Amino acid sequence: MIAASSRPVRLLLIGYVWPEPRSSAASGHVMQLIQSFLDQGWQITFASPASEGAHKADLASLGIDEQTIELNSSSFDEFVCQLAPDVVVFDQFMIEEQFGWRVEKHCPGALRILETSDLQSLRHARHQHLKDLLKDPRQADECPGLFNQPFEALFEQMAGTDLAQREIAALYRCDLNLMTSDVEMQLLTEQFGLPEALLHWCPLMVEDPVIDTPIFEDRAHFLSIGNFRHAPNWDAVLWMKQAIWPLIRQQLPGAQLHVYGAYTPPKATALHNAAQGFHVMDWAEDALAVMSQARVCLAPLRFGAGIKGKLIDAMLCGTPSVTTPIGAEAMQGTWPWPGLVEGSAEAIAAAAVRLYQDQALWEQARHAGHALLQSRYRYRDHARQLIERIEALRLDLPRHRLRNFTGAMLRHHQHKSTQYMAQWIEAKNRAS
Template sequence: MKKVLIIGHGIPEPRSTGAGVYMAQLIDLFLQGNYELHFCSTAKAPADDLLIVKNIPYSQIQLNSDSFNAFIKALDPQIVVFDRFMTEEQYSWRVREACPDALRILDTEDLHFLRDHRRTSNDPKPPATLSDLAKRELAAIFRSDLSLILSKPELEVLTSIYQVPESVLLHLPFLEKNVPQRTELTAYEDRKDFCFVGTAKHKPNVAAVKQLAKLWPLISKEVPGAKMHVYGSYFTEELKQLHKPSAGFLVHGFVEEVQTKLQQHRVLLAPLQFGAGLKRKLFDAWLSGCAVVTTPIGIEGIGEAHKLPFMVADDLETDFVNLAVTNYTQEYQWDQNRQEGLALISEHFSWEKRAPSVLETLKSYALNKEEFSPQNPVGQMLWHHSLQSSKYLSKWIEAKNKT
């Protein structure tokens, strides 16, 4: 049985977050492929049930220590997955030295530098001038044998703008099992109110909640009696201060079963102004029977904005408010919205359709790793020169700790 080691950025996040869902999916994918799976990170042993329930061995590893080299050499995995580029920077050179034949896979989650650029510039286009963050993340992608890319637009950005060879990229979006029919979900008349879901650890979510607080008086004026429910984790005091029951704007914070809440509400509002990757909240909303109103950034990688005018608003001040009201008050549009959402998931994000081909690709790369290296000369150059400062700083810290 082939071994896979996932080096986590930390303990896997709760499955209510996009990153948590994606990691759980990655674990399920390897298990379906009959791989022997191991997980490690610098964090203490997890209390989270994701690893425990699936009976996945966990090891706590150290930064700047050759104990990791001994650990991975003894494990001898055929595939090593780095959970985001920061982990690749820390451990890829050690993996390469201790297990040179292992396939090194970078799990990008989304392009951090693209999200950060959109946040600071208010420009959705990829940056022409690379920030230090962009240089680090792109270098990790070039160095890796294969990188998992969440959305097709990001894959196109990497290949067309930054000249990353397609041969070292694998499009792996969220994949859904057992997509329900809309007729199986709670009916229009049995639902009420608007909702938003998102962790405050994610800056696009924080900005979206603040935007909703500004838009809510305009929306509630058109839909008297309706309420806005905001769910999520790690809410700051600033976000909690937006809680105004008298105005129908309710900031709940963390809830255990967010899917149950979504099944009670009629429309999810996601006025996302920047971001990257795929927006998990849209998937969760449609799968729970909600309609969705969002922005071009929100729908990116899921559907084409110009084909979905009944759910995608270009203008937050006017279009977004109008779509929120019509999707809430007009049952036909509400049903069309969620029908289209479930169709997009069934067509493009089906586990049954995509998982087998992804597993075949991973198997092929692991068996024929040497065939792809010549197609990535930049990666070869980076391995010749890059990471030397990180490598030798790590060795210096390691030596210092020993003395």
Template sequence: MPSTPRAPDRLAVPRYWLAHLRGLLRRGLSSLRSRGWRATWQRLLVHLRPPPPPPRTPLYLPEPAPFAPFAVPAAAAGTAPRASIVIPVYNHCEATLACLHALAAHPPAAACEVIVVDDGSSDDTAAWMPRVEGLRYHQRAANGGFIAACNHGASLARGEYLVFLNNDTIPQPGWLDALLATFAAHPGTGMAVAQLLYPDGRLQEAGGVVFADGSAWSYGRFESADDPRYAYVRDCDYGSGAALALPRGLFVQAGGFDTRYAPAYYEDTDLAFAVRALGHSVRYQPAARVVHDEGTTAGTDTGSGVKAYQVRNRGVFAARWAEALQAQPQPGSVPGPDLLHARQRRVLVVDEGVPHPDRDSASLRQFNLLRMLRDGGAHVAFLPTGLAHEGAATAALQQLGVETWYAPFAGSAATWLRANATRFDVIVVTRHHLASALLPLLRRHAPNARLVFDTIDLHYVRERRGAQLAGDAAALRAADATRASELAAMAMADLTLVVSDEERAQLAIDAPGVRVEVLSNLHEVAGPGAPFESRRDLVFVGGFRHPPNVDAVLWFGREVFPRIRQRLPDVRFHCIGAGPTAEIRALAEIPGIEVHGHVPDLDPYMDQVRIAVAPLRFGAGVKGKVNLSMAHGQPVVATSCAVEGMHLHDGMDVAVADTPEDFAEAVVSLYGDRGRWERQAAAGLDNVARHFSLEAARATVQRVFFDGTAAG
């Protein structure tokens, strides 16, 4: 029968606050003795500051209700779960019930099992848990404490991963899948720890920092969970055992939770150090959000009760890991990103907005560069001068491990740079109009940083060609102004990035004193895709906020495609790209032309369409659309302008044509010749691997971002 809810204890809240204040006083006096008054005052301010704004995503908190049977997620019979969620409990059955309701309300995609280990509860736990369908409920013979209960639960687990979860937590939707995804997205991860939140939405812990004396700090405590400092994946010293995951085999190899810390406290920190000693990383995952009602089960006063073991066990931990602790920072002020990343190469990238790699080649190049920097061990920050949080695109950078900023946490780009630029070794400013405005500021506030101007392409060359094609004298004068701006920015920077040898040769004439490096488009070689006989049609990919793409598709759709359609009456032309203009959309009235706009997943068009076209009549730089197709084994027909700077040869790895008649002939000929198509597809894949892959760019990235220690 359902149990009758107990009458509320009216003195519970006053008793909690009395114990909490007593604990604060005790910790404050201890901090004064060990850290001095300045650091203690700074830490006290953390506790006294006003609450931050609520999280962007509202918290899920189940409503209290009398017990009634329900079901928790459980792997299908005969199927090994991917994760075993181990929940140790000792009384507080209402908290356990809320935790299980949260798991039931938002089941993870990963197959899992939920194991509740009852460590001798005397309340209604034993009456309620057997009635929760799908739950593996285990009663221990006698109370042994948190560590014993966790290790016991681990011994019962069948999953590939062990996930330890306190019973006073409310896991938020998607928490487990995000936690498990950390292992695949960041190879070498041995432990993934969750973002812990207070029930009011404030941050409780964004991974932990351990100091040289063995003391620890919950990073981000009482701050906003959305603060960019705490919203990206990063290595951390440890994470609270309230919500963490690691491979079951690694848990066994590390010896489980060490019983020298029994009954509790510092066992999670010790396990994190053991995981690192075995050659693995401990990573904080902000997308795995878990509400933790800290103090529900153990209180907060370190001077009494089980919490007192926290003080004793710090000494035990410090003695065991004395050698490893020598590399940890000294205790002092509240840690920030400057302390956390002090031993890494620190790179800041500034652009107008965050990259959208599915929308344009410049974004894909930038995103892959950020990946390479992270893989190389650098700490990377990204400042979009527009300061907009761009949803999934911003989250993608944070999941990559990039410290990504946005309003309201950055008031303006200039203000943020004045406060933060000094902590970076290399600062990249993208696009000439940003470089012109920001490089003088950076030279002042980051005098020791290497300042890099990333051109994306030489804008003045592209503008000049477009003006010449249109016969527009005013546009020619504007191109000259752009040239002056770009060359002035190069003179202010320590180093300029261009995307092709042709652009480097142009600058040897126009700006001979500028140090230039070529960092071209960056692509992963996807592979050959579908074979010739399974492919059909033509495709163009390119955003229509870029004038050369608008001109190219209008020229192809009006002048070239009708000639192709006469000879290949069933062929279709797929026009893909964000922001199509009215003229571009009107091309859909021509038989065979389909204007798709933005397509989030390009793979079907890369892997199943027979030929890509790049009919650009003006532009500059290297054309990502050509690289993208070749990286998927898709042959390309292009103009001379489109293949500039790409190490391509007509008739071998590309077909080149510049008039409507020749372009149509090249498409029709390649479309029907299987042998030629296969040879060109293979040659294109080889071209991308040799010139435009991440591996091909590795030496340049090393020179630009990692070699040297000062400006220049």
């Protein structure tokens, strides 16, 4: 048992990137986690080996210490020893791979948490599945079987891959893994045998939706938004350009689609065509502002994992959405979808036109979004549950780890392998 202490909890968050909440939902989720820790009065240090991006959050203004660290450097050892954190959060499993063994070596009593954002091996398996389907030119726009893969088929695609084996090993090595998707939790427990005790459902967390957003008559155009560095977003833009948007324009000749995204590459700007109503708008300074002006949000995602920040933003702004089963996966629970969900270019286009023109359906979807946010995504509920889970684990950490023999075994071998490698490098340097 950990003795009670009057000092604040010291938390170290090691980021894969410096958070840019206006550029990606993953960074937005990290900032929500940070806020839940700040609400407890915890002392937070954010460290990352990445370069700072153009839209980096101002962490210092929140009272968070910032530290640049290096990969494969013993300087991290000195840093983490001096900090002596009580809790360490790894942002994405690759960060756990790089720094987890060093944390284990110097701070073995620190609670280790992995922020997954999404199950990357699932996303990559679905991407490969899509590529395989598109090898048949007859399935260029319609991909039967894309959206209805059972867990058993997903497991067979994932289990033999290097990415899945690395990712699942990292999940085992941590004391707690934060999952935004309860569907992914089910996949992990039922197919990969991961203990439920290692998982915690923590989706995107939001305050109450803005009720006084523009009404149906005051909105115009379709909107698509998402970081272009995220492969599912880029694929969705291409699918809209090549297959979906031409079908919409046939029925709505004056319609416009505004495509927003951070880090817009030249290949995206090359798709801009005002005559076709296809406008590539680059980065949105205020994503909620542009979302609130649109009548319908389009998110035709053909692969991906986790839950989708753009669809949460649409609900916040009272903007109905049209997406795919993968886009809506794990987001609605038993509640109605705030828009329409379809699985082919023709059906998505028809749904988009219908939602754009049918005010009664539009209003119904708008209210469904508000209800869904209240039921599944309230910040105060999830923040409270997360802190309670962390505190409970800190009080029972030795027994919790004892029950996770696989994780202990993996940590042992990870530590030994890095130790042997360090000894080999040292011996090689002496010999030369």
